[in-house]
Amino acid sequence: MNTSHTRRDCWGIPHLTAGSHLELARAQGRNAATDRAWQLEVERHRAQGSSAAFLGPDALDWDRFARQARLADTARRCFDRLDPATAEWVRAYVAGVNEALPQAACDVTEFAAVGLAAGSWEEWTPLALWLSHHILFAGFPAKLWRERVEHQLGAEAVPLFATDGPAGSGSNGWLITGERTATGAALIAGDPHRFIEDPGIYQQIRLGCPEYEVTGLAVPGVPGIAHFGHTGGVAWAITNAMADYQDLYRERLRRTPEGVEALGPDGWQRAHAHTERIEVAGQPAVEIEVIETARGPVAVGGDLSLRYPPRVTGELGFAALPALLRARTVADIDAAMDHWAEPVNVVLAADTHGGTLHRVAGAVPRRDRANLLHPVPAWLAEHDWTGWQPMPRAEVSGYAVMANAHGLATPLGIEFAAPHRAGRISRLLAERTDWTAESMAAIHQDTHLGSAAVLLDLAAEATGLSPAADRLRRELLDWDRRMDVDSVAAGRYAALRSAVVRAVAALPVLAPLARPSGHPALFAPWLALTTRVGLALEHLLVPGSLPGLDPAGLVRDALEETAPQPPRAWGETHRLTPWRALTGPDPATEPALGGDHDCVLATTSLPGVTDRCGRAGAARYVWDLADRTASRWIVPLGAGGHDHRHDQLPLWVSGQLLPTDPPPRTGETR
DSSP, rough: OOOEEEEEBBOEEEEEOOSHHHHHHHHHHHHHHHHHHHHHHHHHHHHOOOTTTHOGGGGGHHHHHHTTHHHHHHHHHHHTOOOHHHHHHHHOOOOOHHHHHHHHHHHHHHHHHHTTTOOOOOHHHHHHHHHHHHTTTOOOHHHHHHHHHHHHHOOOGGGOOOOOOOOEEEEEEEEEEEGGGSSSSSSEEEEEEEEOOOOOSSSSEEEEEETTOOOOOOOOOSSSSSSSOOOOOOOEEEEOOOOOEEEEEOOOEEEEEEEEEEEEEEEEOOEEEEEEEETTTEEEEEEEEEEOOOOBBEEEEETTTEEEEHHHOHHHHHHHHHHTTTTTTTHHHHHTTOOSSOEEEEEEETTTOEEEEEESSSSBOOOOHHHHHHHHEOOOOSSSOBBBBOOOOOOSEEEEESBBBBTTTTTGOOOOOOOOHHHHHHHHHHHHBBBOTTHHHHHHHBBBOOOHHHHHHHHHHOOOHHHHHHHHHHHHHOOOOOEEEEEEEEHHHHHHHHHHHHHTTTTTGGHHHSSOSSGGGHHHHOOOHHHHHTTTTHTTTTTTTHHHHHHHHHHHHHHHHHSSSHHHOHHHHOOOBBBBBSSOOOGSSOBBOOOOSSSSSSSSEEEEEEEEEEEEEEEEEEESSSSSSEEEEEEEOOTTTTTBBBBBHHHHHHHHOEEEEBOOOOOBBO
16 A cells, blocks of 8 residues: 655655655655656666667767676676665665656656657666766776876876866865854755756655655665755765775786686686677667676776776665664764765764764775876786775864865875865854854855965066056956856956966977877866866966976966956856756856856866856755754755756855745645
């Protein structure tokens, strides 16, 4: 008997209740299919490497990678290793998806537009979606970039480009203990920085059954609430730890009458090999070879195998998810996070008893440091994995900040975000001892750009300028360094920065890095020279960093280049550009944004390439441990469905947060 009910608030956000834990999982699956049918099916096909069959040739690179990296097979393997209770819970969710998906797909125009019918989910499909969403989080393509830099410029040049990558994922998160809040209870707030997708990666949801009542942000297609949640007694949040836990091995392969062999530390060994066929809309099907050595699947360039923890251990961490729903204290969250595997995250948690938690969760292998830097020879035993790193933790005093910079997770990684976001949040938190849930929005929306200092210091020293260039220089030196949406000075700074980035990227010494890499376009964001220069500009503008680089001269020339350009407010060019599986609106019609990559309001563009923003806060949240109903949240677009697909967008753009418990919408559906 179906005992579940769905109640929606005025924003269409679902509150699901059921008579049991398993019936609630089934209801969550039905709701995900009802509200996000198109998204679920696109992501299922992407995880299986079959999206090009209806999205066309642009999806082929991803499908090839997904198959050669064996994402779906890894998900099957991880599902088979689940404990019986977790496996039953995942099956209940999948059953709910399959119940609702056929009818829901009939109501979504995208299915008809590409001639796609809803498919049937397997019991392992949620694990495949999770792995597909996060397989690039550790940034293994950056090892291809570092290898190129080392080969062309020498090992000493590699640190010049060490910063969080252009296609990675970051977040802000902070915990304020009760001694610094108005209520005497903790607050947790933040925002995950991911590519903005339409529909969005996070779904606001409330889940209730006799065992628990949880408010949080779910990932459509995955049961429970993984990243950001509040159970009433305890709340938690995560950020990307920037850990390095995936390796690329350069393989030596040979073909024998018996099959493919790979050279390992113990000599030549048989490798698994088979062929698969990828259907491509509008083009002939493509046949690919799938090879797996003792290190892992050969997933890059035909000779680079990818070794990643779930493929090695068969553990994806799904046992943590139902444990998080049942958590009542930070000790419960801590125990749940011991099961966490992928991706590796920094965790903050607080409970109503005054307990706090600050730790890293996930699986990071022990191995030679060279493995972290670049592809390594598969035949050398010194590059084998030799165990697992302990997960760091720290006490919380007053407040704790996690923003992808060096800190708690430093022993686990190579490249971290610049310190500007973390430092700015810490300075803002230190200013008050009466923080409230309502006042958190001011931190979320802070647009101060700390990374502007290096470029502006060089501008301050510029001499011999034309009158127009000198006026621009003085305008920028008077600027408050806030990347506000309506700030003309911020727009002028961005134009100057882009001119400098293009000039640095055009230096003869960097010309070899501008040549085609030979790798699939899928990895272009990590390998594009201008993009890498834009994100590493602070390091590169240090005198002597590169042969032939004259930072002062470049900035002087850029001032002259930029001065005649018509002044434009930052928001005129800095516009949200969400990813859509099918073609969306003209970017000129998308909303104007404030913020920038290194602002707390992190809205990433690519200086020197485009001012458009594809990566930003995929949700914002505030968890109040004094009163869960006082908590706040927002997503960039909306809850989903026909009526609420985009209705939160104006509020997200303006920095507003919605109460997690607004008035209900009239009516209730089963």
